Amino acid sequence: MTKANSTKSKGSETKSSEESSTARVNRELSRRAYRTMLEARLLEEKLAALYRSGKIVGGVFLGRGQEALSVALGVHLRRGDIYAPLIRDQAGRLAFGDTILDTLRTYLGSSLGSMRGRDGNIHRGRPSEGYHAMISHLGAMVSTVCGSLVAKRFHGEKSAVGATCIGEGGTSTGSFHEGMNMAAIENLPLVVVVANNQYSYSTPNERQFACSDLLARAAGYGVSGHRAVGNDLVDCLGVIGKAVATARRGEGPQLVVADLLRLVGHGEHDDASYIPEVMKKSPLGRDCLELARQSLIAQEWLSDDEADSWHKAVEKEVEETASKVLREPAPDPSEEDWNAFASPSLGRNL
């Protein structure tokens, strides 16, 4: 399902991510990344609207403000890689090959979605295609990705990388620690991107960790550390591109830490009023989508007109897809087999 290497409508020829991640971030990669950010942003705005209108039940957790960081990881992955996105990775997911259609299906619980209504929202994926479906328990996906990479090593696949994202809050979990340490021992081609958005839910960093810099943890695991400016697409593409390429070359796990701010509540039920205005107005609070647009236009990689037309096209795609999915069948409880086992013989006897 990975379309990282496909060209599609998003740009013209894309260089392979291997090349683009060597040193300079190229035009096409940036264009594709920007377009994907736009898709994520507009799709998430639609999800929020569907939540407010009661069409989505449960929680809606958005990545607004984190699209640049998220997409930068997604676009550097390719078919055969492993990707375990977390809460705020709509952009990375789309870049890795998830679709607007399956996102909407999963949130709306359509029986045609990959999760078939059994799980929803951010808890989606297609593990058999390298796209892991996160469990809620933060930190758990780090070692899971390690495991997939160990399998690739057994299979003799040398050039695959595995990647996952996590918030700064998630780095407090034992699971994160064990996974990082294990990755380092096995020298796995793992890239972990920490989105330090200053809050885990309402909890500010001073109640989450006490080191002056989360990047200092890299040395404690014996892995390489990289810092990215979390709302600067060009920087994220460069830094993460380098991290991914380094991992791919077999130089072991890479930890990327990026500061930024989520420009939205923890979930759509949350107004984030605990984030002080002054922080929102600081450079951390600048909208990565705006910045990316400005920077692409400044470099003449994108015109205003093109950006506007992309916006319209994506808006249309999102709207049309949503209307379609809203008419799709809900899962029918009477057709479920209510059986958690994979082994056919285990259906009856529990």
Next chain:
Amino acid sequence: MTKANSTKSKGSETKSSEESSTARVNRELSRRAYRTMLEARLLEEKLAALYRSGKIVGGVFLGRGQEALSVALGVHLRRGDIYAPLIRDQAGRLAFGDTILDTLRTYLGSSLGSMRGRDGNIHRGRPSEGYHAMISHLGAMVSTVCGSLVAKRFHGEKSAVGATCIGEGGTSTGSFHEGMNMAAIENLPLVVVVANNQYSYSTPNERQFACSDLLARAAGYGVSGHRAVGNDLVDCLGVIGKAVATARRGEGPQLVVADLLRLVGHGEHDDASYIPEVMKKSPLGRDCLELARQSLIAQEWLSDDEADSWHKAVEKEVEETASKVLREPAPDPSEEDWNAFASPSLGRNL
């Protein structure tokens, strides 16, 4: 029960550990530490003999070679402090106030021991006296000690410290990570001593972590780091004394890492044949008890005669105590109430 400040037979006047931990390690502290190491060593030799003769059932896990590091922590603690020793801390335990008698009672399962036969060996303590009884699950005691320190903060007790030991293998647990991070956030007066004895059971360090130096983890937690020479009593006393004093002054958690070797199997069932001879013969493999004796004698803090007479006295105490405990009653199953609850009303109705 803490006797850290008592004088007893071990030396003449002992300065308070506050003083001794400021800069120079004093004569009396060293003498007391050495004497306690001797007790630990001879007591553990007896435990090994009792195990071999079938008197102790289950496991016997000894701290031979780690007495200097262990005792250095124990002697710097005082009444009102919290201490959660781990596997190889017979020396630290005795320094903190545990006794030869209760150690033997616990190993032999005497009903008169503090654990009353319900738990045994290293899983002993008197939590209500600040002496925590470790559970086996490595890493778990870090946050437990944090909790006791939080309680002390609530009680307005300002000068207490909490301390625990762990092997380098235990640092791979999520529990260790969460506890360290939490201690740093709360800026607790916690001292964690990592005894890096190069092996966790049979597993060499290259399969346990990949950082070049475990001390690098201190920065990742935002805590102070200290290095001690694990089999050098004078160095351990100095470094740990400083760490304890710093914590006591309110300057937050202190992580001490010391390299050394255990001079014995993981347990008495294990011959440690996986430890290469060359490592045993390296400086890491030098016996801390020998070294301590030499160093004390060289400084004229101890004479050969005195050392020999201590040896005899301790040997005698251990032998006599063992004979006594061997005659003590085993717990009687029919007198047990087989009730895990503390609330009296919960005895019957489960």
Next chain:
Amino acid sequence: MSSITYLEAIRLAQQRALKEDPRVFIYGQDIGAFGGAFKATKNLAKEFPGRVLDAPISEDAMVGLAIGAAIEGMRPIVEMQFADFSTCGFNQIVNQAATLHYRTGTPCPIVVRLPSGGTPGSGPFHSQSMEAIYAHYPGLVVMTPATVEDAYTMLLEAISIDDPVIFCEHKFLYYHLKAESLPSAPAEALPFGKARIARPGRDATIVAYSAMVHEALAAAEELVQDGYDIEVVDLRTVRPIDTDTILASVARTGRLLVVGEAWPWGGVASEVIARVASEGFGLLDAPPQRLNAKETPVPYHPALWGTHRPTASSVANSLRQLLEL
């Protein structure tokens, strides 16, 4: 007080405990200034400065901290953001908190609050009911209040007793359930560990707890039309289980249905039936039955969720079958 929700009762119990007992403090993610994911600690951090503390995302260490504080005489309450995340604190709960008193004689008076149970759209990881997991372990008390009054008095009780308590509060009841007033003291409530006859009846006994009490009561109402008079027993605590009250009820009715929102294997329903079959075999006029969640993770889609868990109508169906046995 005009109308108090189950959630507000939990908040008020904590407020009262903080006020009356200096040993009490609360520790959990986002519970300070923010007041908690469900607002169970709203305003408490302001009212009790330094005693309602935000925790890092470290469930293992959160429980460890509570244990260590309890050893030193405090009465910590740990709020798990969801019951489901207590799996990450599982080791400290079952291996340290549950064993401490037996091993060392030192009590471990901690309360771990678990926002439990399913709500529509919450999915596999924000819907679990873990009472059976914790109740398996000697040394743990497991409470499952079904009413606003019980949420209040039982939480106060949980804080006051010397044993570790797993307090399973049901998220579905948080806002749905209301009471006019609260008992002024726990003593006004049933004694600790006693079950309650939530509805007296004659023809069959339903044993339930937590949110399922309300499904059971609704089912019992439904069966009035069929001419049946169903007794509903609310367990209140699932460890200890008040076997006497259950047996007395079965002695009256001769028939037993146990309803649990959790999975069947080794759940409360299985435990209750095992006890009644062993100790009250002769009281039974028909085979005891149970109704539980279906044997899959809790599904996300509300339509699946509504079928996954027992409801008034599936309870009524089970009852009708039981009455014909």
Next chain:
Amino acid sequence: MSSITYLEAIRLAQQRALKEDPRVFIYGQDIGAFGGAFKATKNLAKEFPGRVLDAPISEDAMVGLAIGAAIEGMRPIVEMQFADFSTCGFNQIVNQAATLHYRTGTPCPIVVRLPSGGTPGSGPFHSQSMEAIYAHYPGLVVMTPATVEDAYTMLLEAISIDDPVIFCEHKFLYYHLKAESLPSAPAEALPFGKARIARPGRDATIVAYSAMVHEALAAAEELVQDGYDIEVVDLRTVRPIDTDTILASVARTGRLLVVGEAWPWGGVASEVIARVASEGFGLLDAPPQRLNAKETPVPYHPALWGTHRPTASSVANSLRQLLEL
């Protein structure tokens, strides 16, 4: 082969799986060159270079790694050093491994080996039997072999099936139990999930599993003197439970005693009794009974331990009582 222990059977099953299936690898603490705390992987690292890997002390990540590898087509076996430490990998087992197939359709064929159960002097943290905890969760298979042959064939089965398997191997049986030879193929064994009549009888049925099968058999022998003929059913797997075989046995004997080494609340015994009471009520001539460990952590002292767990003589006592009911 002259005489094969239960432990050796486990080693041989892993050896065979490694030999026959390139997807198999083993991951656990000290299992490489050292051959494992109990030597269940002795020589395997040498025989299969790179496929028997020492893990750090990171149970959560060990299980996570296995899950991730299974997703990519491997068949990992995780050795926990003791069952008791699996509490630290609990979250990954119950929330990721158990739910993966239901949620995503991708199977999760991992085996987690738990050296389980009590031995003298092992104490509260090296003696636990956790089968009931894992069996509560839909999606997990829980195996509890009682014989050398079953240890061998069931482990091969565990590796071959597409579901996550919690393999509870009993430490007390490791060296005590011996067989002359092993079945050459799992197919020679009972089908997966089938219970075994370990001893046919007429007067009462004991249902047991793992080490307790042998206590049950000894008790049955003891009751021969009293003139009773006791049937012993060995469950083999506790999830799924072979209810049909149990019911058929109870239909023959009319009396049921279930014995489990774990704690009673929500344990295998409780689950079996609940099933028989619900589905085979009419087959029972007397109230079904259970015998479990006492309600405390597993004690250290051998004298306490010997009373804490069921033994042949306490099983015999329970039987005598049952036969008089």
